[in-house]
Amino acid sequence: MDQLLNSVKISINHKIYLKDPESSGLGKKIVSHSILMIDEIGFEAFTFKKLGAKIGSNESSIYRYFENKHKLLVYLTSWYWGWVEYKLVFATNSISNPWEKLEKAIEIVTKTIEEDSTFNHINEVVLGRIVIKESSKSYLTKEVDGENKSGYFEIYKRMVNRLSTMIAAVDSNYSYPTSLASTIMEANLHQHFLKDHFPTLTNCSENKQPSAFLLNMVKKTLNND
Amino acid sequence: MDQLLNSVKISINHKIYLKDPESSGLGKKIVSHSILMIDEIGFEAFTFKKLGAKIGSNESSIYRYFENKHKLLVYLTSWYWGWVEYKLVFATNSISNPWEKLEKAIEIVTKTIEEDSTFNHINEVVLGRIVIKESSKSYLTKEVDGENKSGYFEIYKRMVNRLSTMIAAVDSNYSYPTSLASTIMEANLHQHFLKDHFPTLTNCSENKQPSAFLLNMVKKTLNND
DNA sequence: CAAAAATAATAGTTTTACTATCATAGTATA
DNA sequence: TATACTATGATAGTAAAACTATTATTTTTG
Numbered sequence: 001m002d003q004l005l006n007s008v009k010i011s012i013n014h015k016i017y018l019k020d021p022e023s024s025g026l027g028k029k030i031v032s033h034s035i036l037m038i039d040e041i042g043f044e045a046f047t048f049k050k051l052g053a054k055i056g057s058n059e060s061s062i063y064r065y066f067e068n069k070h071k072l073l074v075y076l077t078s079w080y081w082g083w084v085e086y087k088l089v090f091a092t093n094s095i096s097n098p099w100e101k102l103e104k105a106i107e108i109v110t111k112t113i114e115e116d117s118t119f120n121h122i123n124e125v126v127l128g129r130i131v132i133k134e135s136s137k138s139y140l141t142k143e144v145d146g147e148n149k150s151g152y153f154e155i156y157k158r159m160v161n162r163l164s165t166m167i168a169a170v171d172s173n174y175s176y177p178t179s180l181a182s183t184i185m186e187a188n189l190h191q192h193f194l195k196d197h198f199p200t201l202t203n204c205s206e207n208k209q210p211s212a213f214l215l216n217m218v219k220k221t222l223n224n225d
Numbered sequence: 226m227d228q229l230l231n232s233v234k235i236s237i238n239h240k241i242y243l244k245d246p247e248s249s250g251l252g253k254k255i256v257s258h259s260i261l262m263i264d265e266i267g268f269e270a271f272t273f274k275k276l277g278a279k280i281g282s283n284e285s286s287i288y289r290y291f292e293n294k295h296k297l298l299v300y301l302t303s304w305y306w307g308w309v310e311y312k313l314v315f316a317t318n319s320i321s322n323p324w325e326k327l328e329k330a331i332e333i334v335t336k337t338i339e340e341d342s343t344f345n346h347i348n349e350v351v352l353g354r355i356v357i358k359e360s361s362k363s364y365l366t367k368e369v370d371g372e373n374k375s376g377y378f379e380i381y382k383r384m385v386n387r388l389s390t391m392i393a394a395v396d397s398n399y400s401y402p403t404s405l406a407s408t409i410m411e412a413n414l415h416q417h418f419l420k421d422h423f424p425t426l427t428n429c430s431e432n433k434q435p436s437a438f439l440l441n442m443v444k445k446t447l448n449n450d
Numbered sequence: 451c452a453a454a455a456a457t458a459a460t461a462g463t464t465t466t467a468c469t470a471t472c473a474t475a476g477t478a479t480a
Numbered sequence: 481t482a483t484a485c486t487a488t489g490a491t492a493g494t495a496a497a498a499c500t501a502t503t504a505t506t507t508t509t510g
Contacts, residue, residue, distance in 0.1 A: 019487095024487080026487085026488075041367065042366065042367035044366065044367070045367065047465085047466065047467080048466095048467080048468090049465095049466080049467090057488080057489080058488070058489045058490070059467095059468090060468095060469085060470090060488085060489075060490085060491095061487080061488055061489065063467095063468075063469085064487085064488085068467075068468080069467090133365055134365065136361055136365065137362065137365065139422070139423075140358055140359065140361065140362065140418075141267065141269065142266065142267035142269070142270065144422050145422060148422065148423065153423070157423065157425060157426060160426050161425070161426075175428060175438075175441070176428045176429075176438045176441065176442075177428065178425070178426060178427055178428045179416055179419075179427045179428045179429055179435075179438045180438075180442070181426075182415065182416070182419055182423075182426045182427055183408070183412045183415070183416070183442075186411065186412065186415045187408045187411065187412060190407065190408070190411045191404055191407070191408070193365075194404075194407055197364070197369050197370060197373065198364075198373065198378070198382065200382060200386070200403070201382060201385050201386075201403060201406075201407045202403055202404045202407055203400060203401045203402065203403050203404045204401075204404055210404075213400075213401045213404045213405075216400070216401065216446075217401075217405070217408075217442070217446050220445050220446040220447075220448070221441075221442050221445040221446060222445075223445070244456095249456080251456085251457075272496090272497065272498075273497095273498080273499090274496090274497080274498085282457080282458080283457070283458045283459070284458095284498095284499090285457085285458075285459085285460095285499095285500085285501090286456080286457050286458065288498095288499075288500085289456085289457085293498075293499080294498090
């Protein structure tokens, strides 16, 4: 992204991990290879035992970083949204025109992910695929309320609220800025998924990205076209 | 719903089950109690063994109806969308004005579920909660493409396409009728979920339903207000 | 009433998702 | 340089999940 950002670290709630995976080589290996493995075999089939075998490490060592694979998924999605948030703040901070700001924000949130060499143990493109396919499993659980109280989803919530504030700045009379913000976030992932697996349920495709659909929808909804 | 419909049966792809659960008392018990149990303990903790214990039946007997709990979930969500589709067709069939028709359709798809005595072994209110919290797990899998080819999701797809057709009838110049239709379906579930678990991520609440948010969004997007 | 079909009971397998204990290698510090 | 601390690895073990297989019993129905 920028050389200036070489020292940036995405900061994640300590309750999500037992030991900070950024603090050691093994920790980074756990993160980088879990991303590749979840993408390859899916979250359901993914286990710490398989991951251990792949990175030449021990199952029990992985358990010293994350309590279970659910928390690892929460960690990965939090990292992803922290990374997107960083790009969003960086790109929109200097824009004063509310419409321009919102447009830029939507572009950042919805555009196809490109690799970012700032964080070299994380493949953002593959992580983006995991977020599309697996991230909703991190909150569609029986434990969601407790985990939400513990702050597991704070980065995601902050992202939605940033978008919501930008929407309200554009149209202060609109009654549903937060719902529209959460819909942009979720619909973007959903349209990406549909384009890859249910092409008859979307008008999006490789040359007609979800980004354009959502920007159009937001512009119309907020009376600007 | 109506006495006329007493003989109606929601028809579901035979590949989803091994033996039609509508064909026996045990089958109906499996369906009705699995709905209650998944709602109660969540899909992850739900097992055929626990269900067997609850209905005083044997684990192995349940396996003669459904290969595994994943297929049972596909069955339940298909049934739900088949039921919604039925109500949708029934309610919109006689409406000739395109806008009126679309509005009615959105109302049916998004409104809070009420119990329907037509199908007395299924509690539609509880099933609705399962669809909100668990249904995306039925397609966010590694097997989705194969299962889609086998027709596991045909009812859901038909629903989205009915909505899409109605959207196109209202505004034939709009470029994203199918994406808007799938977004209505998904955003409705998502907003319902947020209102119950992440109130800071939505403007919806008990007296401000997702239905109103979505209808407003669709009207604006299709230039009608 | 007999045959067929459905269900129940029992047992067994493999894998998952852990927990516990002990060994060892590397690093820091006195 | 000894030692102590920490991280990781190796091994073992458990309970439950997710099945499969076989046999017994009950229920249905022709």
